[in-house]
Amino acid sequence: DIQMTQSPSSLSTSLGDRVTITCRASQGIRNDVAWYQQKPGKPPKRLIYAASNLQSGVPSRFSGSGSGTEFTLTISSLQPEDFATYYCLQHNLYPWTFGQGTKVELK
Amino acid sequence: QITLRESGPTLVKPTQTLTLTCTFSGFSLNTSPMGVAWIRQTPGKALEWLGLIYWEDDEGIRPYLQRRRTITKDISKNQVVLTVTNVDPADTGTYYCARTAHYLDSSGILDFWGQGTLVTVSS
Numbered sequence: 320d321i322q323m324t325q326s327p328s329s330l331s332t333s334l335g336d337r338v339t340i341t342c343r344a345s346q347g348i349r350n351d352v353a354w355y356q357q358k359p360g361k362p363p364k365r366l367i368y369a370a371s372n373l374q375s376g377v378p379s380r381f382s383g384s385g386s387g388t389e390f391t392l393t394i395s396s397l398q399p400e401d402f403a404t405y406y407c408l409q410h411n412l413y414p415w416t417f418g419q420g421t422k423v424e425l426k
Numbered sequence: 427q428i429t430l431r432e433s434g435p436t437l438v439k440p441t442q443t444l445t446l447t448c449t450f451s452g453f454s455l456n457t458s459p460m461g462v463a464w465i466r467q468t469p470g471k472a473l474e475w476l477g478l479i480y481w482e483d484d485e486g487i488r489p490y491l492q493r494r495r496t497i498t499k500d501i502s503k504n505q506v507v508l509t510v511t512n513v514d515p516a517d518t519g520t521y522y523c524a525r526t527a528h529y530l531d532s533s534g535i536l537d538f539w540g541q542g543t544l545v546t547v548s549s
Contacts, residue, residue, distance in 0.1 A: 363536075420471055
């Protein structure tokens with residue numbers, strides 16, 4: 320199985336901060352990565368697909384980059400509604416696998 | 427408007443069979459390139475992809491090591507069914523179904539999710 324190593328597992332930040340979350344794949348997966356945001360009691364919501372494409376309706380402060388084995392999700396200026404847990408997903412090979420998650424908390 | 431909803435038992439005893447149903451609307455599973463996937467989230471919050479079924483499949487794609495699972499579809503009812511046999515407490519978690527459409531640009535990968543259903547495996 321392809322392992323998606325996500326870091327950090329948690330981070331304490333302030334409003335307006337720039338946040339970067341990384342996922343490293345155990346082998347090359349082209350750009351077959353999506354990013355999700357999850358809030359308590361809710362299903363994951365897709366933010367980014369194909370590594371760098373912004374989902375319709377998602378604010379432009381979210382961006383994704385990367386290809387091959389290293390991928391990043393960036394929030395350019397953290398807003399109150401962005402405090403949540405974020406996950407990456409690889410869909411290059413079965414079984415599809417998720418990163419372990421990054422919880423973004425208020426400092 | 428695309429919606430999905432999971433339904434099934436909330437409590438199952440070890441060794442029993444768990445059957446969950448995903449009822450969806452807004453798309454058809456007899457049309458290329460549509461599919462429905464199942465994902466489980468454990469109490470520790472990890473997400474695990476369990477498998478999926480595409481419009482062209484008789485049965486869903488199963489992870490190689492998990493032979494206890496099957497995924498089937500009922501086109502006439504717009505439903506996908508996940509069956510897990512011989513459950514144990516490690517199968518406890520929130521089960522989600524999600525649409526996946528196999529577009530070339532990957533824009534349809536797990537794009538719409540149900541609200542999830544919590545299943546506890548306990549005696």
